[in-house]
Amino acid sequence: MKFFVDTADTNEIRDLAATGLLDGVTTNPSLVLKSGKNFIPLIEEICGIVDGPVSAEVAATDYETMWKEADKLRQIADHVAVKVPLTPAGLKVCKKLSDEGTMVNVTLCFSAAQAILAAKAGAAFISPFVGRLDDVGEEGMNLIADIVEIYANYPNFQTEVLVASIRNPMHIVNSAKLGADVITCPPSVIRQLYQHPLTDKGLANFVEDWKKTGQSIL
Numbered sequence: 001m002k003f004f005v006d007t008a009d010t011n012e013i014r015d016l017a018a019t020g021l022l023d024g025v026t027t028n029p030s031l032v033l034k035s036g037k038n039f040i041p042l043i044e045e046i047c048g049i050v051d052g053p054v055s056a057e058v059a060a061t062d063y064e065t066m067w068k069e070a071d072k073l074r075q076i077a078d079h080v081a082v083k084v085p086l087t088p089a090g091l092k093v094c095k096k097l098s099d100e101g102t103m104v105n106v107t108l109c110f111s112a113a114q115a116i117l118a119a120k121a122g123a124a125f126i127s128p129f130v131g132r133l134d135d136v137g138e139e140g141m142n143l144i145a146d147i148v149e150i151y152a153n154y155p156n157f158q159t160e161v162l163v164a165s166i167r168n169p170m171h172i173v174n175s176a177k178l179g180a181d182v183i184t185c186p187p188s189v190i191r192q193l194y195q196h197p198l199t200d201k202g203l204a205n206f207v208e209d210w211k212k213t214g215q216s217i218l
Contacts, residue, residue: 001176004053004162004184008035008042012187013049024052026105026127026164026184028083029059040076047077053124055105057083058093066093074102081105081124086114091121098122105162112146119151119159125182130175131165140165141174148179169193 002023005016008031016022025046032039043056056076058069070082070093081103084090094104098121105125106118110133118126128147130140144163151157160181166172169192172183 001180002052002160002182003190004055004182005190006031006164006166006184006186008032008037008046009187010035010042010045010049013046016187016190017050021190022050022052023182024054024081024184025050026055026083026162028055028057028107040072043073043076043080047079051079053079053081053103053105055081055083055107055125057107058085058090061085061087061089063089063092066090067096070097070102079103083107083127086118091117094118094121094123098124107164109147110143112143112150115147115159115161116150119154119157123159125160125162127162127164127184129165130163130171131167133165134167140171141178144175144178144180152179 003021004024004026005013005022006026007013008027013025035042043054047054056073058066060066060069066089073082074080082097083105084093085108086106094106097104103124105127106123107127109115109126109128115126128143130144133140133143147161162182162184163175163180164184166183166185166189168189175183
């Protein structure tokens, strides 16, 4: 499973990239707003930090403007994945970009039917939002299971399932159990994966016992 971080905070991205565990970055207009930085220079900076896919989202909703924005974004770097909404205009842009060899991340997916359309349009990634489905009383992981099952039936579908709107470590674990290709989540959730009280307790015991030996490795 690939790990993407969902943030526009370049300090966080650098810190996580240094672990060697980071495979890519996803951004969106809300994260860009939170960063307080100008969009294009921000994406350029992120692309200089990570080698994997960096999702940069169009702002327009009509096809003509969306295409112009997408064309500009993909010129930033070869590993930019242009992010488009799951709308008729967005899928039209997706098809044109993918035919020309540009990675596309189709976002705001909330149904298996939508995921089928994205795969047929040649999307590199489909982003189903599990947390937002959970928020409205649906089971987000059921959608991941459906998409993974459907895509497996059609080897010609090359679209990777990128689980988005992740709220906790169990979303990540369950996504992995279902065979999702990628997860993207805030830095705080990635760091929660390290945590377990028995790890802390065991380490404390080892440190204390080592002190009692009176030895030093260095």
